[in-house]
Structures are given as structure tokens and as C-alpha cells.
Amino acid sequence: MSLLTLEGFGLAVPYGRGRRTLVEQVDLTIGRGEAVGLVGESGSGKSMTARAVIGLTPPGARVTGRIVFDGAEVPSGRALRRLRAERIAMIFQDPRAHINPVRSVGDFLTEAMIHNLGTPVRQASARAVRLLKEVGIGDGERRLRQYPHELSGGLLQRVMIASVLAVEPDLVLADEPTTALDVTSQSEVMAILDELRRERGMAMLLITHDLELAAATCDRLAVMYAGRIVEDIDGEPRHPYTRGLMRSRPSLEEAVHRLPVIPGRPVAAFEAGEGCAFGPRCDLAEPRCRETRPPFVRGVACLRAEETA
Amino acid sequence: MRFLAKRLAGLVAVLLVASFLVYGLLYLVPGGPMAFLLGNRSGTPEQIAAIRAQYHLDDPFLVRYAAWLRDAVTGDFGTSLVYRQDVSALMASRATTTVFLVVYATLLIVTGGVAMGLLAGLRGGRADGVVTLVSSAFLATPPFVVGVILVIVFALGLGWFPVFGAGSGFGDRVHHLTLPAVTLSLASAAFLARVTRASVAEESGREHVETARSRGLAEGHIVRRHVLRNAAIPVVTVAGLNVAGLIAGSVVVESIFALDGLGSLFVRAILQRDFAIVQAVVLVLVTAFVLINLVVDLCYSALDPRLSRQ
Amino acid sequence: MTRRLGGPGVAAAVLLAAIVAITLLAPLLAPYNPDLPDLFNALGGATAAHPLGGDALGRDVLSRLMYGARTTLLAPVLVICVASAAGTTLAIVAAWAGGKVDAVVSRLLDVLFSVPGIVFALVTVAVLGPGVPGVVIGLAVAYTPYVARVVRSAALRERGLPYVAAAWVQGRSATAICLRHLLPNLRPIIVAQSVSALGFAVIDVAAVSFLGLGVQPPTADWGLMVKSGLDSAMRGQPLEALSAGLLIALVVAAVNLLGDRLGRQS
Ligand SMILES: Nc1ncnc2c1ncn2[C@@H]1O[C@H](COP(=O)(O)OP(=O)(O)O)[C@@H](O)[C@H]1O
Ligand code: SF4
Ligand SMILES: [Mg+2]
Numbered sequence: 001m002s003l004l005t006l007e008g009f010g011l012a013v014p015y016g017r018g019r020r021t022l023v024e025q026v027d028l029t030i031g032r033g034e035a036v037g038l039v040g041e042s043g044s045g046k047s048m049t050a051r052a053v054i055g056l057t058p059p060g061a062r063v064t065g066r067i068v069f070d071g072a073e074v075p076s077g078r079a080l081r082r083l084r085a086e087r088i089a090m091i092f093q094d095p096r097a098h099i100n101p102v103r104s105v106g107d108f109l110t111e112a113m114i115h116n117l118g119t120p121v122r123q124a125s126a127r128a129v130r131l132l133k134e135v136g137i138g139d140g141e142r143r144l145r146q147y148p149h150e151l152s153g154g155l156l157q158r159v160m161i162a163s164v165l166a167v168e169p170d171l172v173l174a175d176e177p178t179t180a181l182d183v184t185s186q187s188e189v190m191a192i193l194d195e196l197r198r199e200r201g202m203a204m205l206l207i208t209h210d211l212e213l214a215a216a217t218c219d220r221l222a223v224m225y226a227g228r229i230v231e232d233i234d235g236e237p238r239h240p241y242t243r244g245l246m247r248s249r250p251s252l253e254e255a256v257h258r259l260p261v262i263p264g265r266p267v268a269a270f271e272a273g274e275g276c277a278f279g280p281r282c283d284l285a286e287p288r289c290r291e292t293r294p295p296f297v298r299g300v301a302c303l304r305a306e307e308t309a
Numbered sequence: 310m311r312f313l314a315k316r317l318a319g320l321v322a323v324l325l326v327a328s329f330l331v332y333g334l335l336y337l338v339p340g341g342p343m344a345f346l347l348g349n350r351s352g353t354p355e356q357i358a359a360i361r362a363q364y365h366l367d368d369p370f371l372v373r374y375a376a377w378l379r380d381a382v383t384g385d386f387g388t389s390l391v392y393r394q395d396v397s398a399l400m401a402s403r404a405t406t407t408v409f410l411v412v413y414a415t416l417l418i419v420t421g422g423v424a425m426g427l428l429a430g431l432r433g434g435r436a437d438g439v440v441t442l443v444s445s446a447f448l449a450t451p452p453f454v455v456g457v458i459l460v461i462v463f464a465l466g467l468g469w470f471p472v473f474g475a476g477s478g479f480g481d482r483v484h485h486l487t488l489p490a491v492t493l494s495l496a497s498a499a500f501l502a503r504v505t506r507a508s509v510a511e512e513s514g515r516e517h518v519e520t521a522r523s524r525g526l527a528e529g530h531i532v533r534r535h536v537l538r539n540a541a542i543p544v545v546t547v548a549g550l551n552v553a554g555l556i557a558g559s560v561v562v563e564s565i566f567a568l569d570g571l572g573s574l575f576v577r578a579i580l581q582r583d584f585a586i587v588q589a590v591v592l593v594l595v596t597a598f599v600l601i602n603l604v605v606d607l608c609y610s611a612l613d614p615r616l617s618r619q
Numbered sequence: 620m621t622r623r624l625g626g627p628g629v630a631a632a633v634l635l636a637a638i639v640a641i642t643l644l645a646p647l648l649a650p651y652n653p654d655l656p657d658l659f660n661a662l663g664g665a666t667a668a669h670p671l672g673g674d675a676l677g678r679d680v681l682s683r684l685m686y687g688a689r690t691t692l693l694a695p696v697l698v699i700c701v702a703s704a705a706g707t708t709l710a711i712v713a714a715w716a717g718g719k720v721d722a723v724v725s726r727l728l729d730v731l732f733s734v735p736g737i738v739f740a741l742v743t744v745a746v747l748g749p750g751v752p753g754v755v756i757g758l759a760v761a762y763t764p765y766v767a768r769v770v771r772s773a774a775l776r777e778r779g780l781p782y783v784a785a786a787w788v789q790g791r792s793a794t795a796i797c798l799r800h801l802l803p804n805l806r807p808i809i810v811a812q813s814v815s816a817l818g819f820a821v822i823d824v825a826a827v828s829f830l831g832l833g834v835q836p837p838t839a840d841w842g843l844m845v846k847s848g849l850d851s852a853m854r855g856q857p858l859e860a861l862s863a864g865l866l867i868a869l870v871v872a873a874v875n876l877l878g879d880r881l882g883r884q885s
Contacts, residue, residue: 051523054523056522081527083525085525085526089523089524090520092516092523097516098517098520100515100517101517101614102539102612103538111524111534112524112525115526147615149614149615163524323730331742334742445872445875445876446872449868450864451825451826453826453829454845454864454865454868457845457848457849457860457861458864461852461857461860472853554735557735557736558735558737560737561737561826561829576830576832579744580749584745587742591741591742594738598733601733602733
């Protein structure tokens with residue numbers, strides 16, 4: 001049985017007098033211990049989807065479809081808090097913004113242990129030091145006394161990962177965990193996260209705009225565009241958008257990096273017109289692409305997927 | 310520590326400049342210090358001699374300033390021309406009322422202003438609207454107008470509070486100084502409520518609060534440990550600066566309620582051109598402002614680790 | 620302009636314009652000579668002849684309110700004009716010169732800012748004697764940092780923009796760049812900050828007059844009227860104090876609202 005299932009998930013936020021759809025018709029499953037990548041350009045609704053799993057939706061948002069975690073729909077109130085405290089943890093993109101700047105690193109690491117798991121303070125500190133060691137931070141005792149501004153972004157993200165390990169959740173939602181870091185710490189942090197997750201058998205939803213990174217880390221990949229999943233990658237990519245992402249990734253063989261970026265600007269779900277949301281940027285677009293939303297058939301939502309395969 | 314030493318040095322510098330200006334102002338007056346000190350009193354030769362001696366008018370300016378400053382530092386501000394008493398003694402007997410009033414008003418702004426701001430910032434909705442409206446009204450109404458309205462309604466109309474005087478003994482003092490303290494505090498409390506509201510609202514929307522929420526921490530815990538803790542930084546700063554405003558405002562409030570404090574002494578001294586008192590009060594006020602600023606800065610860096618540890 | 624201010628902003632502007640118009644036309648509109656005592660109207664209540672009653676000397680309160688807006692508003696406007704000019708100059712000089720000049724000016728402004736405005740007014744009045752000139756000079760000094768601090772940081776930001784460098788490269792003089800380019804771009808911020816300072820200045824000027832150290836009797840002035848009205852209230856007639864006090868509060872509320880709207884724009 002899968003650990004997390006999204007069925008026809010959609011999300012709309014209030015806008016003016018009406019609503020704006022940000023995510024729609026998302027189906028996604030993650031098995032126990034499995035890593036799934038959710039890939040797409042910024043604004044496509046990846047963060048919204050991940051946050052919705054633990055009920056962190058914008059005020060007034062309307063959620064449609066079902067989010068089932070470990071056989072039960074995601075609850076609200078006290079039960080939701082327990083779910084967040086014990087079973088699903090989230091790693092955010094920008095650790096500097098997502099860790100309280102006026103509380104010490106030690107406070108950040110032990111807070112959840114003390115208040116959610118009832119660990120005594122001293123034990124929590126000792127455990128925090130061990131966890132820091134696991135994420136590659138040696139002088140834990142000193143670090144606990146430091147404040148976030150005294151640590152680099154890479155170190156802070158490791159602290160964030162350590163705080164997630166402390167909970168030993170079943171599922172980690174990692175929302176662009178390395179995007180805000182400099183290039184050298186990116187791969188280190190990603191390696192640490194992946195290794196420790198595997199050791200503990202935690203499942204992970206990895207959100208990123210870097211297709212290559214996701215492919216290297218994850219068991220399966222889903223590609224998101226304008227609030228919808230446009231492709232569940234299985235072998236060779238078939239959707240023109242996924243191919244565009246492939247081509248725009250940095251390449252070691254080619255002398256020129258990040259060559260053909262997909263031309264045009266990504267759109268949010270509510271900005272997409274009648275037909276295929278990717279149509280305006282797609283070099284394979286045909287007149288019929290403008291008429292109806294391409295249905296999601298055999299893992300891809302493109303009218304021309306069969307011909308190009 | 311170095312921070313503190315630096316701040317103290319700055320403080321001394323400001324006080325030196327202020328004292329120099331306060332002393333030097335005497336010489337800017339048309340007709341020179343003698344004419345000013347005598348004002349429209351025609352002094353007898355002995356009086357004139359006494360003034361020359363008190364103000365060392367026969368010495369060069371800087372020497373006189375140094376002598377005056379040396380005395381001032383030891384708390385000797387000379388003798389009042391009008392009261393013919395020691396200025397320090399005159400001030401000491403009046404300081405109690407003013408300090409009591411300012412402390413009372415400080416308690417009111419800190420409890421009332423912060424409570425209103427928290428209510429508006431955390432509850433939002435209707436509470437927010439009401440607090441915003443009430444605070445705009447209080448901010449727009451000058452303290453002396455508030456005082457006059459309070460006197461008309463609660464002292465003259467309902468007779469709940471005395472109109473005049475500072476009272477004696479603690480309970481009686483509180484009774485006498487309630488209307489003055491409310492008068493003094495309303496605008497500051499309104500301002501503090503706004504700052505608190507804005508600060509709480511801003512901190513509630515911070516990303517790290519979302520992190521805390523994603524970790525399943527209890528809402529009350531999040532509000533206390535993350536929202537309020539962080540919002541306290543600007544609130545403490547503004548509260549501190551408001552206390553400086555309260556000290557200045559007490560001048561006006563003492564005049565409305567005929568309280569015999571430093572403020573009314575100051576106003577009377579200005580009207581009677583009793584310059585020894587004017588100099589002393591200004592110096593005491595400036596010292597108070599500078600000290601309050603120092604305390605605010607210290608609180609600020611104690612509350613915000615980003616400033617105190619680099 | 621209307622769109623920028625929004626409904627309440629326009630209402631505030633109209634109210635202020637109406638008050639200014641009434642006080643300018645007071646000689647035509649006021650029902651009585653504001654300085655003429657009338658023993659029969661002393662401490663009088665509201666009647667058809669005297670809608671707001673009379674003061675302790677029997678002068679018509681309504682007429683005195685109409686005339687009284689002059690000093691009540693003109694003195695603060697003067698204060699703010701001087702403070703804005705001085706503050707803007709200091710701010711631009713500091714931002715342009717940078718380095719030591721900027722550090723010294725900023726520190727000075729911080730210190731001035733930490734002393735409440737009314738204290739400056741009281742000190743200058745102590746030297747120059749009670750009256751409007753002392754009050755205006757003192758408050759102008761007090762409000763200079765209020766404008767200067769905000770304008771300085773805006774000017775610093777503006778100075779870093781490419782168009783300044785471009786003008787510099789074209790060989791324009793520093794003065795020309797400051798006057799032709801910097802100043803016009805800073806104008807919305809200067810105006811917004813000046814208007815919001817005006818609200819505080821109205822309160823401070825009225826407070827000093829209330830203390831008997833600003834506008835002197837027998838001039839009709841709202842601050843003074845609150846003071847004399849307090850005595851009348853003790854003797855049973857609160858109309859003068861209440862009407863003058865509420866008018867001051869109304870004007871300050873309107874000015875604050877305008878300042879708020881203008882501030883949001885810039
Ligand atoms: N709090 C919010 N309220 C309304 N719209 C939002 C909010 N946050 C993000 N959005 C919009 O939702 C869309 C999807 O955002 P997001 O999920 O953050 O995308 P991604 O993580 O893929 O970059 C974007 O168009 C963004 O502008
Ligand atoms: S449906 Fe048409 S427009 Fe959309 S991706 Fe496929 S080919 Fe391109
Ligand atoms: Mg995102």
C-alpha cells in the first residue's frame with residue numbers, strides 16, 4: 001500500500017470576489033521509503049502541492065480531491081498537528097528565512113523534541129549534537145549556542161535536515177532544499193539528505209526545478225506545469241515540456257552551459273487558456289492543441305506524445 | 310562591553326554639547342546675559358553683584374562655562390532668582406510628582422497599548438478594525454485636549470476624580486494622578502498599539518513561523534516563542550522612545566491639572582525668566598532622554614542576537 | 620490625484636480646504652468681532668445668537684474659532700516649511716557626500732530626533748521670550764531630523780541608480796544633478812513626510828500656546844481657547860474648551876490621514 005496518495009488534488013485561493021486555481025487534477029503516489037521527484041519551473045504549483053499535504057494552505061484556500069496518508073485522509077486540528085509532529089516533516093527552500101533568527105540553533109533543533117516528543121532538555125541537546133554530527137557538523141556543542149546568522153546557508157540547511165531527522169518521520173517533503181545554496185554545498189547537502197533518508201527508510205517528495213538532480217536522487221519523477229502534472233516520467237521523456245527541461249539543464253559534455261532555455265515565461269494555472277497550457281511555448285503546437293486540455297493518457301498529457309515517442 | 314563603553318562615551322559627548330548649548334543660549338539673548346537674567350526686574354546693586362558672582366560674569370566665557378559645568382555635575386545649579394532658593398532643592402521637591410506621573414503613565418501605555426495591539430494583531434477582523442479606529446482618534450487628539458475633556462467629564466461632571474493637585478500618600482496619589490496619567494498615556498498607548506499590531510502581523514507571516522507550524526507545534530507556543538518574541542524587538546524600542554515623549558508631555562499635563570512637578574516649575578521659570586531653573590531642567594530632561602535611548606539600545610541588542618554577536 | 624488619495628483622503632483634503640477658506644474669509648463670515656467683549660454673553664451657553672456660546676469675557680466663541688484657525692495652522696505650516704527645507708538640504712548633502720560627513724550628520728540627526736519637539740520649543744521660548752517666533756524656530760529645529768532621516772535613506776537609494784551615474788559621466792555638476800534629478804524624484808517622499816510631520820507640529824504649537832508660551836492673548840487661537848475654556852469649564856461652561864479641542868483633533872486627524880495616504884504612494 002502506498003504511503004501518500006493524491007487523487008484529483010486541486011487548490012484555489014480567493015482572489016478579488018472569485019477564486020484563482022493554482023493547482024488542479026494532480027494525481028501522485030509515494031510508496032514507503034520511496035523518493036519521488038516533482039519537477040517544474042517556478043510558479044507551477046509544486047510548493048502549494050507539498051504544503052497542502054500537511055495542511056499548510058493559504059488562508060481561505062479551497063482544496064478539492066483527496067490527500068490520503070497511510071490509509072487515512074489528512075485530518076485537521078489536533079490530529080493534523082500530531083501528523084506534522086511525528087510523521088511528515090518538511091524541509092524548506094530558504095533556511096535563513098525559515099529558521100527563527102533570534103533563537104539559537106540549539107533552540108531550533110531541540111524545540112520539537114522537547115515540546116512534541118517530551119524529550120528532557122538535556123537529552124534533547126545531546127541528541128541534537130549527535131544529529132549535527134550525522135549531517136556533517138562536527139563541533140555540535142558550540143553550534144547549538146550559535147545563532148542562525150553565524151552559520152552559512154549550507155550549514156543552516158544541514159541544521160534543518162538534522163531537525164527533520166530528529167523526528168524520524170515516515171515522509172519528508174523537501175521543497176527545493178538546495179536551490180538557495182551555493183553550488184558547492186548544493187551537492188553535499190543533497191547527498192547527505194539522500195543518504196540519511198535511505199538509511200532510515202523515510203519516503204521523500206523532492207521538489208525541484210532541476211530535472212537532472214531529481215533524476216539522480218529519485219525513484220520516480222512527475223513533471224508539473226501550470227498547476228497540473230503533465231508527465232509521469234517512465235523511461236524516455238515524451239512531453240515537449242520535459243524535453244525542454246532536459247535540454248536546458250547544465251551539461252558537462254557541452255562547452256556551453258544551460259543552452260536552450262525554453263523560450264517564454266511559465267504560466268500559473270489560472271493564467272492558462274482553454275487548450276494546452278504549454279501551447280504558447282511549445283514548438284510542436286498544432287491548432288488542435290489550442291482547443292482542449294490534453295488528457296493525461298499513459299503517463300503524459302500531450303496530444304502529440306504518441307508521434308514524438 | 311566595548312559596545313557599552315562606546316555608547317557611554319557618545320552619551321557623555323551629547324551631554325557636553327547639550328550643556329554647552331544650554332549655557333551658551335544665555336549669551337545669544339539681545340542685551341547679553343545681564344539684561345536677560347534681570348529680565349524686567351530692575352535689580353539693586355547688591356543683586357546685580359550677586360548675579361555677577363553667581364554667573365561669574367567677569368570671567369572669560371569658557372572659564373565660566375567650565376565652572377558652571379563643574380557645579381552642575383555635582384548637582385549645584387545655582388540659586389533661583391525668583392524663589393531665592395537652591396535650584397537643586399526646588400527640583401528635588403518637585404521631582405517626586407513628575408516621576409510618579411511618568412511611571413504611572415508608562416505602566417498604562419505598556420499594558421494598555423501592547424494589549425490592544427496584540428488583540429488587533431492576533432485576532433484581526435472586527436477587533437482589528439476597532440483598535441485601528443480608536444488608535445487613530447487617540448493619536449489625533451492632543452494630550453491637552455484629552456486632559457481638558459477628561460477634567461470636564463470625570464472631574465467636573467461625574468466628580469469621580471479630583472480636579473487639582475497631586476495628593477499625598479500612595480493611595481491618594483494614585484487617585485489624584487489617574488486622570489493626568491491617562492491623559493499623558495493615551496496618544497502613546499495608541500501609537501504603541503499600532504506598532505505592536507503591525508509588528509505582530511508582520512511576524513505572524515514570517516517563513517520561520519510556517520516552519521514552526523509545519524513541525525506541529527501548538528499555536529499558543531508558536532505565538533509566544535516565535536511571533537511575540539520577535540515582535541518584541543520593535544515594540545520595546547518604540548515603548549522606550551515613548552517614555553521620552555511622556556517626560557516631555559508631563560510639562561503640559563502638569564499644567565492642566567495644576568500639579569506641582571518639574572514641568573510646571575519649568576513653565577513658570579520660562580515665564581519668569583528664571584534662567585538657572587531653565588538650564589537645570591533642560592539639562593535634566595536631556596540627560597533623561599539620552600539615558601532612555603541608551604537603555605533602549607541595550608534592550609534592542611539584548612533582544613536581537615544579530616546585533617550583539619557578530 | 621483623487622485616485623491617489625482615495626475616498627477618505629479626498630474627504631480630509633476637502634475638510635482642510637474648507638477650514639482654510641473659512642478662516643481666510645472670517646472677516647466676512649464671522650457673526651461677531653472676535654475680540655469684542657459682551658458682558659451679557661459671558662460664559663453664555665449655546666443660543667441662536669451665539670451657537671457656541673461666549674467665553675469668560677463674553678466674546679463669541681464661534682467667531683473666535685473662525686479667526687483662530689489662522690495662528691493654529693499658519694505657525695505649524697511655517698515650522699514644516701523650514702524643517703523640510705533644512706532637512707532635505709542636510710539629507711541630500713549627507714547622502715551625496717557620504718563617508719564622514721554622512722556619519723556626522725546622521726549621528727546629529729539621531730540625537731536631535733531623540734529629544735521630543737516640545738522641549739526645543741520651550742528652550743527657544745525661554746531665550747526669545749514667549750511668542751510665536753520662538754515656538755516656530757524651536758519646532759523647526761525639532762522637525763528637521765523627522766524629514767531628513769527619511770529623505771537621506773531615499774536619497775542614498777536614488778544615488779545608487781544608474782541615471783545618476785549617467786548624468787555624472789555626462790559631466791553634469793553635483794549641484795545640477797541634485798537639483799534637476801535627485802530632488803524631483805525625492806519629492807513624493809518629502810511631501811509625504813512633511814505632511815505627516817505637520818500633524819505633530821499642529822499638536823506641539825497648540826500645546827505651547829496652551830501653556831501660555833506661544834500665541835499670546837487676546838489673539839484668538841485654538842490652543843489658547845482650550846486653555847481659557849478650561850477655566851470657563853471650571854465655572855460651568857465647557858463649550859469653548861470642547862469646541863476648540865475637537866477642532867484641533869479633527870484637523871490633526873485629517874492631516875494624519877492625508878500624510879498616511881501620501882506615504883503609501885511614495
Ligand atoms: N499565498 C499565496 N496566495 C495566492 N497565490 C499564491 C500564494 N503563494 C503562491 N501563490 C501562487 O501560486 C502559484 C504556485 O506557486 P508555488 O506553489 O509556490 O509554485 P512553485 O513552488 O512551483 O514555484 C504561483 O503562481 C504563485 O504566484
Ligand atoms: S498538446 Fe500540443 S501544445 Fe501541448 S505539449 Fe503537446 S504538442 Fe505541445
Ligand atoms: Mg516553490
